[in-house]
């Protein structure tokens with residue numbers, strides 16, 4: 001248990017210090033801002049959509065280690081997914097953070113499941129996923 005916690009901790013630190021997919025996408029279809037006022041976390045999420053799939057995802061933003069790591073992990077998790085699958089993954093992530101268990105499809109994002117025990121940090125971890133839901137709904141509206 002302790003070793004696992006340490007591994008999770010180091011994965012979170014690694015993603016917060018060296019975020020993947022950080023920076024604005026040159027070519028994107030959606031740029032969505034997200035804000036967590038309770039901690040001061042903010043991010044802009046960029047999505048490039050091709051053939052109904054997330055062809056590329058990136059973010060810029062500032063905030064605590066949890067929000068940065070969660071954003072980095074999320075961009076990796078959703079790249080290549082169909083838009084509906086990305087939306088579903090957001091539901092699974094939020095369920096995990098509510099303490100309902102971690103689905104395997106969340107991949108490395110499961111390192112954040114301990115946040116379920118830290119209510120004050122829940123909004124930090126869910127910020128990128130809530131922002132993703134906004135981005136997806138805006139994109140779907142526009143495509144209709």
Ligand code: ZN
Nearest residue numbers: 039041064124
């Ligand atoms: Zn935060």
